[in-house]
Amino acid sequence: IDNEIPVTLQVETESDKFAISPSGEFTTKVKLDYDEGAHNYSVEISISDGVSNDRAVVDVRVTDVNDNSPVFASDSVTKSVPEDTEVGSNVTAVPATDKDSSFNKELRYSLRGGEGRFSVDPVSAMVTVAGALDREAKAEYNLLLVAEDQGRPYEAEVLETEAVGTSLLTLSAADPDEGANGRVSYSIFQQSPSSHPDVFELDSSSGTLRLAQPLDYSEVKVYRLKVQASDGGTPSLIGNGSVVVKVKDVNNNPPEFSKESYDVAVPENLANGASILRLEVTDRDEVSGMRPKGHLSELRYSLRGGEGRFSVDPVSAMVTVAGALDRETKAEYNLLLVAEDQGRPARSATATLLVQVSDINDNVPKFSEAEYEAEVLETEAVGTSLLTLSAVDPDDGANGRVTQHHFPRHPRPPVDPRGPVLRGKPRKYFHHHRHRRRPGPERRGHTVPPLPSPALQVQRGEARGPGTPPQPVPSP
Numbered sequence: 001i002d003n004e005i006p007v008t009l010q011v012e013t014e015s016d017k018f019a020i021s022p023s024g025e026f027t028t029k030v031k032l033d034y035d036e037g038a039h040n041y042s043v044e045i046s047i048s049d050g051v052s053n054d055r056a057v058v059d060v061r062v063t064d065v066n067d068n069s070p071v072f073a074s075d076s077v078t079k080s081v082p083e084d085t086e087v088g089s090n091v092t093a094v095p096a097t098d099k100d101s102s103f104n105k106e107l108r109y110s111l112r113g114g115e116g117r118f119s120v121d122p123v124s125a126m127v128t129v130a131g132a133l134d135r136e137a138k139a140e141y142n143l144l145l146v147a148e149d150q151g152r153p154y155e156a157e158v159l160e161t162e163a164v165g166t167s168l169l170t171l172s173a174a175d176p177d178e179g180a181n182g183r184v185s186y187s188i189f190q191q192s193p194s195s196h197p198d199v200f201e202l203d204s205s206s207g208t209l210r211l212a213q214p215l216d217y218s219e220v221k222v223y224r225l226k227v228q229a230s231d232g233g234t235p236s237l238i239g240n241g242s243v244v245v246k247v248k249d250v251n252n253n254p255p256e257f258s259k260e261s262y263d264v265a266v267p268e269n270l271a272n273g274a275s276i277l278r279l280e281v282t283d284r285d286e287v288s289g290m291r292p293k294g295h296l297s298e299l300r301y302s303l304r305g306g307e308g309r310f311s312v313d314p315v316s317a318m319v320t321v322a323g324a325l326d327r328e329t330k331a332e333y334n335l336l337l338v339a340e341d342q343g344r345p346a347r348s349a350t351a352t353l354l355v356q357v358s359d360i361n362d363n364v365p366k367f368s369e370a371e372y373e374a375e376v377l378e379t380e381a382v383g384t385s386l387l388t389l390s391a392v393d394p395d396d397g398a399n400g401r402v403t404q405h406h407f408p409r410h411p412r413p414p415v416d417p418r419g420p421v422l423r424g425k426p427r428k429y430f431h432h433h434r435h436r437r438r439p440g441p442e443r444r445g446h447t448v449p450p451l452p453s454p455a456l457q458v459q460r461g462e463a464r465g466p467g468t469p470p471q472p473v474p475s476p
Contacts, residue, residue, distance in 0.1 A: 005049060012044040012055070020045055026058060034064040035099045066104040066151030069173050069229060069239030070096040075181075076235065079127075083135040091118065091127040096147035104151035112144040120145060146240060153224075153242035156209070160217040161250045168200070171207035173229035173239055180232035190226035199223060200245070209243065217249040218284045251343025253284040255299055257351040262337075264319075265356045268327040276310075277353070279317035281339045303353070304336040310355065312337065319353065327357040328394040359396035367391045 009020045018041070019029050026045070041060040046053055072094060079092050098105035111120040111127070118141065119130040125147070156168040175182040186207045191198055200223070201212040207229075225243040230236045258280035266276050281299055303312045303319070310333065311322040317339075333355040340348040368390040376386055393400040 007047055007049045010046050010048075012046055014041050014043045017041065018043050018058075018060070032062050034062050034101065035068060038062070064101045064104055066100055066149060066241070067172055067174070068099040068104075069175075069241075070098045070107050070147035070149055071176075072096045072145070072147065072237070075233060075237060081129065081133065083133045085129050085133060087129050087131060089129045091129060093124060093126045094120075094145050095125045098147075098149050100149065100151060104149055106150040107147045108150065110146045110148070112146065114141050114143045117141060118143060144235070144238075146238060148240040151241075153244045154209075154227075155244045155246070157246045157248055158211065158215065159248050159250055160215040161252065162211055162215065164211055164214060166211045168209045168211065168245060169243070171202070171209065171227060171229070171241065171243075173207070173241075175229075175231045175237075177231065177233065183232040184229050185232070186227060186229055188225050188227050192224045193220060200225060202227060209245075215247050217247045218253070221247050221249075223247070249285050251285055251341060251345070251347055254347040255281050255283045255339040255341055255349040257281050257337070257339065257349055259351060261352040261354070263354045263356070265358050266321070266325070267360055268325045268357045269360050269362065270321050270325060272321055272323065274321045275318050276321065276355070277319040279312070279319065279337060279339070279351075281317060281349070283341055285341065285343070298342045299339050300342070302338045302340075304338065306333050306335045306355075309333060310335060325357050327359045327396065328363065330357065332356045359399055361395055361399040363393055363395045363400075365391045365393040365402045 007022075009022060009024060011018050011020055017028060017030055017032065018026065020026050039062050041062075043058045043060060044055060045058060046055045048054075073096075077092065077094055081089075081091055094109075096107055096109075098107060107125075108122045109120045109125045110122065111118060115131075115138075117129065117131040117133060118127055120127050125145075127143070127145070154169055154171060158166065158168055171186055173184050173186070175184050184207075185204045186202050187204060188198070188200065188202050191200065195213070197213060199211070199213045199215070201210050202208070203210070209225075223245040225245065227241050227243055228238050229241070230238045262277060262279075264276050266274075270276075279301065281301075283299060299317075300314045301312045301317045302314065303310065307323075307330075309321065309323040309325060310319060312319045319337075335353040335355065337351045337353055338348055339350075340346050372387055372389060374386040376384065391402045393402050
């Protein structure tokens with residue numbers, strides 16, 4: 001209702017049972033009884049601003065609640081049976097009635113006491129002989145017959161963080177008798193699952209159910225209580241009922257990774273999209289695995305770091321390659337994995353992932369120079385070192401270990417396979433002359449395309465006395 005425009009709201013029909021406030025809140029004025037009153041009401045309301053008015057109808061449907069206990073026609077029944085009565089013989093039927101409707105008035109019967117000599121049919125309330133009788137052994141039996149309706153139980157929902165002493169609900173039972181015979185007291189006679197001490201306490205006078213112990217959703221999600229209302233008569237008459245208490249989860253547990261840190265090795269030629277790890281994460285706010293998911297345990301995943309080379313699926317927790325890898329550029333990545341639940345506020349957990357990029361033989365060796373040049377006198381001794389060749393391969397281990405050899409057109413000084421040093425064989429030359437060799441590296445890894453080798457130029461000088469003219473040397 002717009003407070004800036006003054007209006008008048010009024011209940012036109014059933015005004016003894018319903019009311020409407022100036023703000024438009026529609027309420028009951030009296031307790032509505034499904035068992036003794038109408039089940040449906042059509043309530044007409046009006047609104048007026050002093051100039052114009054309008055009307056509307058509110059349909060109210062009253063639903064039955066299990067607010068009446070079963071009642072026996074008599075507080076006590078006395079029957080006599082001969083001691084030779086056969087097992088299975090009927091003794092008497094003791095039916096009860098219930099003012100509620102539908103399943104709330106459907107009764108089931110049970111019997112306490114009798115030492116197994118009697119039983120009751122749970123539907124018809126017929127008491128029968130269930131065992132042999134012997135008057136000389138026992139002349140009388142006091143049995144307690146219990147009638148319980150099939151109404152829906154009382155239900156309560158409570159947060160697992162609620163404080164001890166919190167009121168959950170109030171039971172209600174009526175007894176039309178007077179005095180002590182009509183004075184009702186309440187008690188819990190069974191809790192499932194059981195615990196010691198009991199999780200709940202029931203005020204015997206008011207019927208108020210309170211929390212007596214802390215709750216933990218991860219331990220117990222639903223409690224079922226059997227309660228009874230008994231009067232003060234002699235013997236006391238009892239009405240039974242049930243209470244279901246549902247514990248509501250609170251986001252008080254963070255996700256948990258199966259490990260604090262993960263270590264994965266991947267080859268550097270692994271394709272984009274390839275899977276490298278599936279994370280295992282649980283959340284105690286719900287059971288992990290094949291669970292019915294709740295929002296508190298629905299996890300979302302992300303990662304930090306990795307320079308865009310890796311990604312994680314936010315739902316499946318699968319870590320995959322997202323960019324090209326090159327061990328020679330970067331050999332390992334440190335990632336931070338994050339799992340976050342969907343609670344409010346959200347809780348999260350982290351773990352580390354070390355990705356080590358393993359080498360493949362994807363680089364060819366390279367000489368430090370495109371062409372090498374050495375000058376040597378013709379009188380140099382065999383084995384004289386002329387120069388040192390240098391070739392490198394950025395691959396790792398055996399993939400990057402380089403040996404060297406040459407490819408001569410004619411027999412020429414070799415490259416020592418034990419070391420990259422060029423040595424000469426004895427020859428005699430009288431003039432400067434250039435010779436070219438084609439040395440080449442050899443790699444120990446897998447086969448790769450051949451590497452262009454540098455030219456090796458060796459210039460020999462003549463050993464002669466002063467004044468000796470140069471002589472031409474024929475071409476080879």
